[in-house]
Amino acid sequence: MEQYSNLSLVYDELMDVDYKKWADFVSTYFKDKNIELKYKKGLELGCGTGNMTIYLKKLGLDLVALDSSEDMLTKAEEKLRRERLRATLLKQDIRSYNLNKKFPFIFSFCDCFNYITNYKDLESSFKNVYNHLEDDGYFLFDISTEYKLRNLIGEKTFTLNREDICYIWDNYINEDILEMYITFFVKEGKYYRRFDERHIQKIYRVEEIIEVLNKIGFKEVEVFDDYKFKDYSQDSIRAVFVIKK
Numbered sequence: 001m002e003q004y005s006n007l008s009l010v011y012d013e014l015m016d017v018d019y020k021k022w023a024d025f026v027s028t029y030f031k032d033k034n035i036e037l038k039y040k041k042g043l044e045l046g047c048g049t050g051n052m053t054i055y056l057k058k059l060g061l062d063l064v065a066l067d068s069s070e071d072m073l074t075k076a077e078e079k080l081r082r083e084r085l086r087a088t089l090l091k092q093d094i095r096s097y098n099l100n101k102k103f104p105f106i107f108s109f110c111d112c113f114n115y116i117t118n119y120k121d122l123e124s125s126f127k128n129v130y131n132h133l134e135d136d137g138y139f140l141f142d143i144s145t146e147y148k149l150r151n152l153i154g155e156k157t158f159t160l161n162r163e164d165i166c167y168i169w170d171n172y173i174n175e176d177i178l179e180m181y182i183t184f185f186v187k188e189g190k191y192y193r194r195f196d197e198r199h200i201q202k203i204y205r206v207e208e209i210i211e212v213l214n215k216i217g218f219k220e221v222e223v224f225d226d227y228k229f230k231d232y233s234q235d236s237i238r239a240v241f242v243i244k245k
């Protein structure tokens with residue numbers, strides 16, 4: 001069962017995310033530091049269907065965006081074409097790519113690092129970022145927090161009953177691993193097509209992430225609450241890390 005294959009078909013329809021707010025945070029963060037994004041090179045990890053790719057392009061970045069799911073990348077490509085924007089899209093795994101170049105900005109939005117389910121791979125993924133980031137460059141990414149995954153998602157079932165799409169989404173927690181089983185029914189003509197997705201995410205505490213980042217050599221780490229200019233706290237649902245190399 002490949003993650004994000006069939007899901008790419010309904011991902012944008014179901015994502016309840018204020019991407020504009022995220023893009024405004026990125027833009028304001030750098031504007032406040034008098035750092036220009038326009039015409040600068042950027043790398044986006046786990047770009048998915050390209051929702052933030054489009055916003056980053058509109059901020060003027062010259063962008064390379066990668067994701068391990070071909071189907072998500074296909075959606076991203078279609079959307080960029082529709083918007084008449086260009087980005088280099090690559091099918092790559094964030095644990096193991098080597099692009100042989102460095103970027104002043106590296107981004108990753110919406111849980112991509114929760115999909116890295118052990119410390120060894122997390123370290124490789126962050127080392128890759130370190131190796132691809134210019135000196136004085138910035139790395140911005142988020143994770144879903146322990147509070148959200150344990151208290152708001154874990155051991156719960158969510159359902160959606162719409163005319164065009166229905167789902168049953170069961171969540172189980174085993175120590176620090178969250179297993180999500182989602183069965184979708186998507187209307188195609190008179191009938192519904194069923195498909196199943198299994199997603200595994202790891203619960204990371206913010207302190208653990210900072211420890212791995214420090215071990216690799218990232219020293220200046222700020223952690224914000226959910227793309228707001230407010231410090232992360234124990235009941236934040238999303239922790240946003242901004243790191244200067």
Ligand SMILES: C[S@@+](CC[C@H](N)C(=O)[O-])C[C@H]1O[C@@H](n2cnc3c(N)ncnc32)[C@H](O)[C@@H]1O
Binds near residue numbers: 047069110116
């Ligand atoms: C929740 S989606 C976020 C997509 C997009 N960033 C957004 O904000 O909508 C997570 C994405 O991470 C990608 N992903 C998960 N593990 C990955 C890996 N090891 N390497 C590259 N991409 C990965 C998935 O294919 C998926 O597109």
